[in-house]
Amino acid sequence: MVALIRGVAPAQEVTLTLATLDPPPTPLNTQELHPWADRVNAQGKGVVQIVVRDGSEIANQQNIYESGDERCRPDRPRHQSFIGGKFPLTEVVALPFVVENGESASVAFWRLYKSGALDSEI
Numbered sequence: 001m002v003a004l005i006r007g008v009a010p011a012q013e014v015t016l017t018l019a020t021l022d023p024p025p026t027p028l029n030t031q032e033l034h035p036w037a038d039r040v041n042a043q044g045k046g047v048v049q050i051v052v053r054d055g056s057e058i059a060n061q062q063n064i065y066e067s068g069d070e071r072c073r074p075d076r077p078r079h080q081s082f083i084g085g086k087f088p089l090t091e092v093v094a095l096p097f098v099v100e101n102g103e104s105a106s107v108a109f110w111r112l113y114k115s116g117a118l119d120s121e122i
Contacts, residue, residue: 015049019059029054087121 018037020029029052037050085091092098092112093105112118 013046013049015051017058018050018052019057020052020054021056021059022054024054089118089121 018033020026020033022029024030034052037052040048040050089112090109093109099105099108
């Protein structure tokens with residue numbers, strides 16, 4: 001997933017674009033990401049708006065990682081899980097059977113980040 005921010009002016013609604021990388025009908029999109037964006041849009045009306053773009057419309061597996069390739073956009077966040085072995089410290093939260101759910105993995109990842117244990121990969 002990739003989030004991009006469009007032009008922001010004071011007291012204006014901020015529009016974020018969320019690129020999912022998956023085809024529109026996948027369960028992650030239909031059951032999780034789109035409903036989440038809809039909730040944020042309803043509760044953040046006038047403050048923040050999320051526009052979801054599925055598939056490779058904005059981002060794809062070749063351009064989400066800034067690797068020096070001219071196709072890679074420097075303003076695009078990197079997604080380390082697509083680059084196996086490149087970020088061994090941060091891959092710890094993606095190991096199978098280590099955590100019970102995404103929330104536990106996110107909390108563990110945040111704690112590792114805040115402790116400085118992942119600084120060599122940032």
